[in-house]
Amino acid sequence: EEPVEEPQPDTQTQAVLSPPTTSPSPDSDFICTHPPYNVHLVSTSPLIIYLTNFLTLSERAHLKDITKDKFHPSAVADGTKSARRTSQSTYLPRDLIQHCIETRALHFQGLSTPRSHLEPLQLVKYSPGEHYDQHTDWFNPSTTPPTYTSASAGGNRLSSFFTYVHVSNDTTGGGTNFPLIDFPRDDTNTGRWCEFLDCDEPWERGVTFRPVEGNAVFWMNLLPDGTGDPRTLHAGLPVTSGDKIGMNIWTRQAPLSEEARGVDDYPDL
């Protein structure tokens, strides 16, 4: 019997976490290997990095398969549905593939980031017309209850990965827009960025990442003094046709409780 999950008040700032349940291993012979993803520096301040082939085809297929019937309307901090975020979300159950993706995200951040700093991985699905208004992933101390962001509750969100898990052939729209970030310089005029960035957007709109399945955007949310970096403002632009599923991988400043993360029995490597 699958436990029925209540829709989680999972937020504009997604402060309230739903601990993942453990699902049986997808394949007991599974060995965690990491794809040879590529790293492209978009901005050094704030740090924004574009990653190609961060999720393999089989990982994407697995993520879609295990979350097929699990999406609930995305909500905001007070638990209500919001016109600001019209997508559907779900947290991933814990399994070996989920664990392997977590390991990749941790190693990318310097090999010694503890797993306990990771929030449960969250999938977000957009159908035509759905979007997520401009927001920051870091919690604003003036609007977020301190119980969500105190050091004992994990602190703030240090970094974000937004990975594209599913983008259909007919998907249009659905880019991830950072309005305050300058388009990366390309003095050689190779136009290579246009494969990943929307070069048709007017330059005042900042940088818009195209949703390309398997790829990911990584950025640091906090300034060196630990406060939120306002330049990380971003939006999930409306999907205009087809659909899009993304995954958030959020790393906190401090460990989350087992209550928030769920029990994790997998060996670390």
Ligand SMILES: O=C(O)CCC(=O)C(=O)O
């Ligand atoms: O859908 C996107 O492109 C971005 C989503 C996002 O920023 C979020 O879920 O926090």
Ligand SMILES: [Fe+2]
């Ligand atoms: Fe976000």
